[in-house]
Amino acid sequence: MDSVIRGEAYVVGDAIDTDQIIPAEHLVYSLKRPDERRLYGRYAMSGVPASGQGLPQGHVPFTALDSFRSRFTFVVAGTNFGCGSSREHAPFALAEAGARAVIAESYARIFFRNTVDGGFLIPFECIERLISRIQTGDMLELDTVQARLTNEDRGDSFTLRPLGDVARILQAGDVFAYARQAGLIPMAP
């Protein structure tokens, strides 16, 4: 886990469920084969209705048409981000598009677990409602050690909730690396 991550923000609203993060029709692609897995980057966040894509103005696709990578490093969301299904394809798709962290007011449980255990993204919780303080395209800097987010374009700085116990899994890389470090499973084959 890098101590500082810098990049552009992509802002969405409340209760963005996993069908909006990656619509179910795309779940047929392999997450392993390079020619198929990049499609998850292409369709990440494509289920969000156009008016809610990239707030406040909307109509900003997360991944540009015909592209496989997003220019956005951070997803900034409201409450209950990642609710709905257990599909790990959701944090996978965001990571495959190039996102590094999510800053949300709250998360659905399984999505949060998946981001951490799979080591896909860093899921920070914000205390303020940052979707009204950050706009899509704003340049952000995240200090993962201090749990602090700076909006360089607006000169704002926000304290985030500490990651707590899950930081150890994120530091290790994923739940397998963590379990091996802790001696819970044998070293990798």
Next chain:
Amino acid sequence: MTITEKILASHAGRQRVTPGENIWVDVDILMTHDVCGPPTVDIFKREFGEDARVWDANRVVVMPDHYIFTANHHAHRNVQLLRTFAQEQSLPHFYDVGTPRYKGVCHVALAEEGFNRPGSLLIGTDSHTCTSGAFGMFSTGVGNTDAALIMGTGKIWLRVPDTMRFIFDGALPPYLMAKDLILAVIGDIGCDGATYRAMEFVGEAVYSLSMQERMTLTNMAIEAGGKNGVIAPDEVTVRYVRERTDAPFEEVYSDAGARYYSEHRYDVRTMEPVVAKPHRPDNKAKVSEVAGTRLDRAYVGSCTGGKLEDFEAAARILKGREVVIDTYIVPATTEIGRALHHTMHDDESLHGIFESAGCLMGQASCGACLGGPKDTFGRNMGHEVVISTTNRNFPGRMGSKQASVYLASPLTVAASALSGVITDPRTVLC
């Protein structure tokens, strides 16, 4: 301790656990399907080796159910990957597509096949795995990575949840179903009202329900963000389980002095049929408040609303009548699909009632509940307004993000199919 805490403690080899602590537990059953099974197997092999064996072949259940009746070649490839893995690992509990063993929707099939046993701990790669909690057990959904770790070790870490207690007093009126009760709860506490917590359902109305109806309650715990839904076992539970398995199990009950995060009491005698309006499962309204809303189609199916009793309820209303909008009937499992032919209502089979009413009959699978490939039976493709017995209505859930989905009980869906507008089942039930 609550029933949830007791089951977690026993599977952690502990006397006690406390809400909030993270523990490693032993898993009794791991279930996966065609969407999350192949990537789970990829991670399992990456982490444990190409020739690694699952921790216990008898405890791995593989039930393809999502993308079955489609021409999509990636979907077929994924089922083939499961087939290969089941052969490599000699998995006895693989329910292969195109064979007499094929079942359909995993959460209903787990019950039918006797994998749901009181006191046990079941993890599945699907959010609606919480359905199994109707059998007085702990069950929850996880992603591919956690499932792969279980495949290799039989273990998972869990944070012990606080428990919210939902008490339903009174005898259930004939126009209400479990779906109305759970939609009311979700509407009251919100889509994140139970996040990280267990939802325990008790009370006279709950224990008057069949196992199928109890499964509707626990099935939608996830729609309130719940980690698990649970109903302590009684003689109805034990009878259902004993008819399907000889495996041993231990009934577990919450202590009289168990600590609850909160208590929520309902008198079902004063409740009314409800819907969840677009585009959130917590967007509750009484059916009477939205009656007359124009509809394009009706859908009866899924792990939530595609069980035999859901079709019996719909048939009670559709018998001798005709639907005026496209009405899709999709049994959850092949067992239910067969039962539609030999389950009679007033001397006519349910299947016959639906055909005479002009319904469109589908095959056992998850169907259009979650959209899926473009050629999925009943999938929304445009601006349809749909009333459905399924579980989610977020934008795009049933295939098109321009469509609008109302969630309701099978009684309300059937009543609405007859008129083409949202209709209170009390107006057509005789």
